[in-house]
Amino acid sequence: MSETVPQEALDMVGKDLVPPLTFEVEKGAIKKLGEAIDDPNPLYVDAEYAKKSKHGANIAPLLMVTTLGAPELQAALMTKIPVGPKKNGIVKGFDVEFSQPLKAGDEITVTCKVADISGKEAKMGFMINITTVREFKNQKGEVIARETMAAARW
Amino acid sequence: MAQIYYEDVEVGAELPTMTKKPTTRQLVKWAGASQDWNELHYDKDVAQKGGLPNVIVQGHLTSSFLAQLVTDWMGEDGFVKKMEVKWKQFHFPGQEVLCKGKVAEKLGENTVLVDIWTEVDGTIYAPHKATVVLPSKG
Numbered sequence: 001m002s003e004t005v006p007q008e009a010l011d012m013v014g015k016d017l018v019p020p021l022t023f024e025v026e027k028g029a030i031k032k033l034g035e036a037i038d039d040p041n042p043l044y045v046d047a048e049y050a051k052k053s054k055h056g057a058n059i060a061p062l063l064m065v066t067t068l069g070a071p072e073l074q075a076a077l078m079t080k081i082p083v084g085p086k087k088n089g090i091v092k093g094f095d096v097e098f099s100q101p102l103k104a105g106d107e108i109t110v111t112c113k114v115a116d117i118s119g120k121e122a123k124m125g126f127m128i129n130i131t132t133v134r135e136f137k138n139q140k141g142e143v144i145a146r147e148t149m150a151a152a153r154w
Numbered sequence: 155m156a157q158i159y160y161e162d163v164e165v166g167a168e169l170p171t172m173t174k175k176p177t178t179r180q181l182v183k184w185a186g187a188s189q190d191w192n193e194l195h196y197d198k199d200v201a202q203k204g205g206l207p208n209v210i211v212q213g214h215l216t217s218s219f220l221a222q223l224v225t226d227w228m229g230e231d232g233f234v235k236k237m238e239v240k241w242k243q244f245h246f247p248g249q250e251v252l253c254k255g256k257v258a259e260k261l262g263e264n265t266v267l268v269d270i271w272t273e274v275d276g277t278i279y280a281p282h283k284a285t286v287v288l289p290s291k292g
Contacts (some may be wrong), residue, residue: 036184061218
């Protein structure tokens with residue numbers, strides 16, 4: 001009989017994979033991330049320059065928002081989905097839709113739900129594909145970004 | 155920062171290529187800044203036990219290189235509406251990573267679809283897409 005996705009895993013669809021987490025976006029953290037990319041964009045580091053821009057404050061490098069809660073998500077993908085004795089896991093990619101930039105001083109609450117789980121025979125054996133959706137809301141309750149991530153366990 | 159306008163953009167136009175040469179030091183800086191402490195990115199022993207020849211560049215760092223390519227190109231009045239991220243192969247420290255892009259489609263309403271990717275020795279490693287809203291001259 002061919003392998004199937006455990007019912008306990010399928011039951012997680014629609015549920016939180018990680019409890020909501022809140023992060024304060026500090027100016028110093030934006031600066032460090034910009035330095036790590038080696039991106040000298042003054043909007044990230046120069047307070048006066050950013051104040052005169054349309055943003056009115058320092059903004060963060062585009063994908064910084066997706067780093068918020070990412071370690072917790074990756075740990076949960078490996079430990080919280082009951083997939084049986086499958087040791088390996090990989091994030092295959094993600095799509096992220098933005099509605100406004102992440103700014104210094106924002107307080108971001110991240111929620112993470114399991115959107116889909118399915119199984120497929122692959123070269124490396126029976127693979128369980130997991131889709132998660134994360135929403136990033138600012139202190140005003142506005143969704144500033146929405147990420148759909150594709151991961152696999154085998 | 156130079157500003158580009160929707161009317162000036164043609165399908166097939168290339169974005170100015172950006173070159174990155176990630177180092178292990180840069181990977182550690184990214185780990186600290188992003189709080190992604192996966193040892194595969196800075197501990198060679200762990201990477202080699204996992205069957206890799208060396209530590210690997212974080213996927214999010216690679217994607218951030220491509221985000222920089224796009225945000226530099228679109229100028230301060232542009233806005234990235236969507237980014238689609240896919241990693242096909244790992245990048246390693248010391249590689250000369252070319253970050254390239256090309257306008258794939260004009261979608262109307264001042265919006266363009268841009269194909270962006272990293273490349274080493276002619277091989278594409280991380281094919282991404284960005285949907286960008288540009289200002290109009292009108």
